[in-house]
Amino acid sequence: MATINNHYLKLKAGYLFPEIARRVNAFAAANPDAAIIKLGIGDVTEPLPEACRTAMIQAVHDMGDRSTFHGYGPEQGYLWLREKIAAQDFQARGCDIDASEIFISDGSKCDCGNILDILGSDNTIAVTDPVYPVYVDTNVMAGHTGPSNDQGEYDGLVYLPISADNNFTAEIPEQAVDLIYLCFPNNPTGAVASREHLQAWVNYANAHGSILLFDAAYEAFITDPTIPHSIYELEGARTCAIEFRSFSKNAGFTGTRCALTVVPKTLKGKAADGSEVDLHSLWNRRQSTKFNGVSYIVQRGAEAVYSEAGQSQIQALISFYMENATIIRDQLTQAGLSVYGGVNAPYVWVKTPHGLTSWDFFDKLLSQCHVVGTPGSGFGAAGEGYFRISAFNSRDNVNEAMARITATFQG
Numbered sequence: 032m033a034t035i036n037n038h039y040l041k042l043k044a045g046y047l048f049p050e051i052a053r054r055v056n057a058f059a060a061a062n063p064d065a066a067i068i069k070l071g072i073g074d075v076t077e078p079l080p081e082a083c084r085t086a087m088i089q090a091v092h093d094m095g096d097r098s099t100f101h102g103y104g105p106e107q108g109y110l111w112l113r114e115k116i117a118a119q120d121f122q123a124r125g126c127d128i129d130a131s132e133i134f135i136s137d138g139s140k141c142d143c144g145n146i147l148d149i150l151g152s153d154n155t156i157a158v159t160d161p162v163y164p165v166y167v168d169t170n171v172m173a174g175h176t177g178p179s180n181d182q183g184e185y186d187g188l189v190y191l192p193i194s195a196d197n198n199f200t201a202e203i204p205e206q207a208v209d210l211i212y213l214c215f216p217n218n219p220t221g222a223v224a225s226r227e228h229l230q231a232w233v234n235y236a237n238a239h240g241s242i243l244l245f246d247a248a249y250e251a252f253i254t255d256p257t258i259p260h261s262i263y264e265l266e267g268a269r270t271c272a273i274e275f276r277s278f279s280k281n282a283g284f285t286g287t288r289c290a291l292t293v294v295p296k297t298l299k300g301k302a303a304d305g306s307e308v309d310l311h312s313l314w315n316r317r318q319s320t321k322f323n324g325v326s327y328i329v330q331r332g333a334e335a336v337y338s339e340a341g342q343s344q345i346q347a348l349i350s351f352y353m354e355n356a357t358i359i360r361d362q363l364t365q366a367g368l369s370v371y372g373g374v375n376a377p378y379v380w381v382k383t384p385h386g387l388t389s390w391d392f393f394d395k396l397l398s399q400c401h402v403v404g405t406p407g408s409g410f411g412a413a414g415e416g417y418f419r420i421s422a423f424n425s426r427d428n429v430n431e432a433m434a435r436i437t438a439t440f441q442g
């Protein structure tokens with residue numbers, strides 16, 4: 032019989048979201064009249080910007096005419112899109128990033144996992160705790176960890192706890208680690224990293240020959256002008272960092288699929304014979320072999336993000352979600368809860384009151400307010416005692432959910 036990849040058996044089989052669904056379904060079955068509001072999953076709710084839709088409709092028409100039809104595109108993405116990204120997302124912020132260093136893909140989630148294809152299996156890997164589960168699970172699947180313990184921590188990973196005590200930015204480790212996953216603005220905590228903190232990571236990585244895997248999926252939500260949007264705003268990042276970006280959250284492309292990964296040509300890793308190898312060439316080879324590009328139609332939609340109309344429409348979308356975040360922060364604070372995040376990110380990270388566990392608080396919100404959020408412990412052991420509330424929702428749902436919570440907790 033054919034054998035399987037046994038590392039998959041180590042995975043904590045998708046515990047968090049299935050367990051949330053199980054509890055919500057059980058409550059809904061027992062309380063059929065309860066109008067449940069979901070502020071849980073990190074998906075956008077508002078429609079695609081008009082500029083993107085118009086560009087995609089035009090692209091469909093292009094596909095209907097032999098003279099403008101597009102078959103396979105470049106595996107790296109169309110140059111007209113990569114040049115706009117290089118100019119407006121990077122060079123405009125002083126980042127020395129060229130279009131040839133940008134690779135268009137169908138998602139940052141995939142890229143975060145796929146990047147492991149070009150990296151060795153003997154690297155020491157650090158993640159924050161709590162963390163976006165994709166970074167951990169893709170390493171488990173690749174066989175980079177041992178089994179997990181009761182708290183869901185895997186042998187062989189270095190966990191860097193983040194909490195209110197350290198402003199939700201991990202201490203730079205004493206030991207040398209080879210790969211460090213950083214996500215700022217952060218999912219799930221909504222925290223951001225200062226220029227000084229990111230510079231310290233870049234300096235650490237360059238000193239140890241480590242690589243930072245920097246997930247900037249939420250950069251568009253930054254409101255504080257002192258906070259870097261890209262790791263390449265920091266001196267020295269071109270020799271130690273890969274950056275992941277996505278159109279999912281800024282332009283509502285979660286269902287449309289378009290993202291990008293930046294691999295600078297100056298970034299190197301060590302081969303078995305001790306020589307230094309360009310990671311850009313390896314990623315190019317990997318993508319050319321295993322990926323056939325994002326559809327022409329979707330790339331035209333992404334290109335429209337960089338038009339004047341597109342820019343103002345995505346700004347309006349982001350402002351809408353951030354107003355939701357402000358309402359959530361204000362109302363929860365009024366209800367006497369301690370809240371973090373939600374200022375430069377669409378997530379509010381709530382300290383559970385009275386020492387409730389994350390799941391206790393989940394059950395309380397569900398049963399008393401009919402509101403669903405995400406237990407912090409689902410993102411890692413150090414997320415215990417916290418709870419994530421997402422600002423991705425309609426204004427009516429946010430207002431109603433907050434009214435119920437304040438009514439319950441104030442009294």
Ligand SMILES: *Cc1c(COP(=O)(O)O)cnc(C)c1O
Pocket residue numbers: 073137138139140141163214218246248276277278279280285289290
């Ligand atoms: C939503 C999200 C992404 C984007 O993933 P896509 O596959 O591009 O939709 C990346 N990283 C984090 C932490 C996210 O929450």
